[in-house]
Amino acid sequence: MSFFIESERTRELRQRLLAFMDQHIYPNEAQVAQEAAAQRWDSPEGWTACPTVARLKGLAREAGLWNLFLPHSARAPEGLSNFDYAPLCEVMGRVHWSSEVFNCSAPDTGNMETLERYASEELKDRWLEPLLRGEIRSAFLMTEPAVASSDATNIQCEIRRDGDHFVINGRKWWSTGAGSRHCQVFIVMGKTDPEALRHAQQSMVVVPADTPGVKLLRPVPVFGYNHAPHGHMEVLLENVRVPADHILLGEGRGFEIAQGRLGPGRIHHCMRSIGAAERALEMMCQRLAARTAFGQALSEQGVWHERIAESRCLIEQARLLTLKAAWMMDTVGNKAAQAEIAMIKVVAPSMACKVIDWAIQAHGGAGVSDDFGLAYSYADQRTLRLADGPDEVHRQSLAKLELARLGLRRKPVEQPVTRGC
Known part of the structure; x- marks a missing residue:
């Protein structure tokens, strides 16, 4: 199937993005965490952008890593299809704040897509343009x-x-x-x-x-x-x-708009979840190799072999399913891909929660501290089991679609429209 083939443009952008992450994102994780923690909601200035994130935005734009999420827009010609963007979104998901650096963060991505598809030209000029420039x-x-x-x-x-x-x-x-x-x-x-x-x-x-x-x-x-x-x-x-x-x-067109807004957003969320899980698995393996208990490295103990192997299987399954959903959205549209979109929204955050939880366990007490970012990552992924629709709603939608496919249900099935971010 053609969705296994990564485009040349995506390959080139992915290499540039990985290099940017190595040079600018990972070295600044601690600094951004400090800047965020220092902010106070009840202060006169309130919450403002982290200075490091603002500085990195300029570098990302200069590097051509900007507005990659928005397809088919004359206002953002650099935008990619859902399938081409998905691997890049996964890389951004490895650090929870990095997507903002590339002007590819929620909820702005969903709002920009909504304005592009449904707003008047006057509203686009007033709001979409400064959003695309990363000014607001x-x-x-x-x-x-x-x-x-x-x-x-x-x-x-x-x-x-x-x-x-x-x-x-x-x-x-x-x-x-x-x-x-x-x-x-x-x-x-x-x-x-x-x-x-x-x-x-x-x-x-x-x-x-x-x-x-x-x-x-x-x-x-x-x-x-x-x-x-x-x-x-x-x-x-x-x-x-x-x-x-x-x-x-x-x-009266709110649900119609929500259907168009939430499909791509779920692809983005799920690919970022996969990136977070990949990072957690790497951290798990590194920690296990560095720690010894009961006379041998933790990485040599059977229980951790099981968890490492299971994590790899779960990540690969979630990635393939999400790429299939993205490919279908590009080729046959959101409505035809509604089962796949529902499936990834159930599968990817649950998978990430499991892998991150194992990584926390591998780190022992350090895992539930703020020292390694795993607790924060788990909080993010656990929230995603509710954001853009709880697991139960997507499972119900899937069951109805399956019954309809078998001719056992006549009523048409609507893609669930629930909380979006």
Whole structure:
């Protein structure tokens, strides 16, 4: 099958990216961690970009490693197909903050794709262009604390038409990226018509972050990590007024937009998960070879042979499945690839959690400290079993698709639309 063949352009970019990681990313991991830890949400300046990350962005752009994620856009001609970008995304996933250096980080990637595909030219000029230049950040406001957002039809945020404006009222959380002082625009999903058909009630609206009535309440920590300087924020929207032309695609089209937004995002998340697992496996092997217990190196003990071998099998399986999904999205479209997209979203984060957990175990007490980054990596991957749809929703979708394939279910299956970042 052709999805096993890596393009010449991807091979060349991958080598340049690996060299950049070696020269600029890995040597600065400790420095970026210090810069992030030093930031305080309750300080007058709030969270701002880490100076080292900002400096490296300039180097990445000079190296031609910029905006690689966005296909079919005249505004970003360097963008690759999903399949060609996937191996590069995996490399970026080896360090949790590195994708921002290349302007390829969530939620900006998903928001840029959404603006490119569904926004007016005026909105693209105002918001997409500075996002593509890496001058600002963005956030996606979908999940709500008061309802089970694994079913996005539960969303209660009100988007009400008032003349030539929309008025927005609601409370959101897990709004990744909204905590940064560089976050200047939100894409908000809410209900414009509660009486419409179930999947035609929701719409998406572009909201400038400084609009009156927008209030950032707090960062929501993950296992104690607040993910500064971007955070996962709880956001209150009180009588927020935006011009009617800030709606994307039209009223009642929110689910349609979400379907287009979340497919590529899941590929990106899963490939980064694979990169994180690869890094964890390397660290596991290095630690086991360096430590002796009960008269022999840990790497010579049978239980660790089993775990190393199983980790390699799990990583390879997840990578092949994710590359297949990316190839199908490029060749036959998101809808035809919905089973594969659902499968990778179940498989890749769960695999990464298992491999990282074994790496933590291999490091002993050091593994659960902040000294090696494994605890932080585990927190990231465990979160991904919920972000962009919990495992249970994707499994349910897969089961329905399988029953339909066998002619045992007549009702069409929709790709799940759940929390996105």
